[in-house]
Amino acid sequence: MQKRIHVAVGVIINQHQQILLAKRHGHLHQGGKWEFPGGKVEENETVTEALIRELKEEVNLDVVSSSPFMDISHNYPDKHVRLDIHLVTDFSNEAKGMEQQQIEWVPFSQLVDYDFPEANKPIVDKILSELT
Ligand SMILES: Nc1nc2c([nH]c(=O)n2[C@H]2C[C@H](O)[C@@H](COP(=O)(O)OP(=O)(O)OP(=O)(O)O)O2)c(=O)[nH]1
């Protein structure tokens, strides 16, 4: 059984009801796909701490508060992930791709046009059914 990596993920929504997506670099696991920003929870770190750290490192946002949204375990052929997904509507600063990745603020209705990793399907479904 492979190790399951624990990932803190942010569904970040701005005042225009747009969601922040970032494109994963081609060489990464699930490369070329669009993702909700986030990354691995390190040892001795809570999910919230990881979320705050990753959103600063990846997209330059300062999270003020967040709330749990959903928890997904997914087995890729090469990797098992647990996505610990949080809603972030309270943040400061301007979003920037800090790792030279493409980022976009996307209206809810356009989410269906983006190519996400397989594990993300239930996230997009829940956003569309509960937040719109
Ligand atoms: N951030 C994020 N990761 C996702 C999403 N969907 C999905 O399957 N994943 C997977 C892809 C990766 O296997 C894993 C995230 O790990 P990562 O490699 O980005 O972790 P990280 O940002 O800490 O980067 P690093 O330590 O490898 O430098 O979760 C998503 O929407 N957002």
Ligand SMILES: [Mg+2]
């Ligand atoms: Mg990441």
